[in-house]
Amino acid sequence: MAETNAVFNAEVFGKRNFDALDRIYTANASILPPGAPMISGRAAIKEFWSNLIQSANAKSAVLASVEVMPAGDGVVEIGRATLTVEPEGGAATEIEAKYVVYWRQEDGLWKWHVDIWNENS
Amino acid sequence: MAETNAVFNAEVFGKRNFDALDRIYTANASILPPGAPMISGRAAIKEFWSNLIQSANAKSAVLASVEVMPAGDGVVEIGRATLTVEPEGGAATEIEAKYVVYWRQEDGLWKWHVDIWNENS
Numbered sequence: 603m604a605e606t607n608a609v610f611n612a613e614v615f616g617k618r619n620f621d622a623l624d625r626i627y628t629a630n631a632s633i634l635p636p637g638a639p640m641i642s643g644r645a646a647i648k649e650f651w652s653n654l655i656q657s658a659n660a661k662s663a664v665l666a667s668v669e670v671m672p673a674g675d676g677v678v679e680i681g682r683a684t685l686t687v688e689p690e691g692g693a694a695t696e697i698e699a700k701y702v703v704y705w706r707q708e709d710g711l712w713k714w715h716v717d718i719w720n721e722n723s
Numbered sequence: 724m725a726e727t728n729a730v731f732n733a734e735v736f737g738k739r740n741f742d743a744l745d746r747i748y749t750a751n752a753s754i755l756p757p758g759a760p761m762i763s764g765r766a767a768i769k770e771f772w773s774n775l776i777q778s779a780n781a782k783s784a785v786l787a788s789v790e791v792m793p794a795g796d797g798v799v800e801i802g803r804a805t806l807t808v809e810p811e812g813g814a815a816t817e818i819e820a821k822y823v824v825y826w827r828q829e830d831g832l833w834k835w836h837v838d839i840w841n842e843n844s
Contacts, residue, residue, distance in 0.1 A: 674795025720757040
């Protein structure tokens with residue numbers, strides 16, 4: 603699980619390698635982003651992150667587990683996220699957020715099946 | 724579960740009966756509200772809802788399950804919420820939100836153990 607979270611930061615945010623999201627989300631995952639309706643399915647999720655990271659010029663998303671609760675075949679995780687964005691012509695800004703992820707296994711990998719977050723301020 | 728969701732609307736929002744939250748949240752539940760850090764424990768959660776409902780003059784919170792996923796002893800629910808607020812001197816406004824709740828059983832009742840939400844716009 604720590605590895606999946608690290609891939610999200612290093613590959614998706616760091617390298618803008620959006621195909622790495624195949625390793626992070628289940629095929630029929632759902633994300634519930636602030637300010638938008640729920641988005642379901644990995645193709646639509648990849649489009650969401652690609653648009654968001656490029657439009658915000660996001661540089662990193664450091665995730666830290668706060669609580670990990672085994673839940674049958676899955677796991678419910680509460681976590682903290684620190685997002686760094688560098689708006690054009692502006693200084694780098696850190697955004698503190700928190701999230702809940704419902705993890706499931708797919709093809710032997712632990713992946714995010716439900717992912718919801720919001721900002722702390 | 725539908726009953727718990729209905730109590731949240733009818734008792735907590737409708738009647739401002741904040742003790743009804745004892746039937747809704749587990750004793751050591753956590754909520755993750757937008758614009759604030761995580762809040763843990765039922766006493767602090769009751770204070771949060773009491774403050775929010777009174778300061779926003781909230782009138783109702785209608786919840787609707789979108790997806791219910793059995794997860795071991797618990798359940799992961801994705802839902803939609805329609806919140807109605809009546810700011811002083813203003814017209815009633817509806818706010819569309821979405822949530823993820825991790826349900827657990829406590830004293831034979833299904834309750835919310837983790838509750839996170841955000842607005843759709």
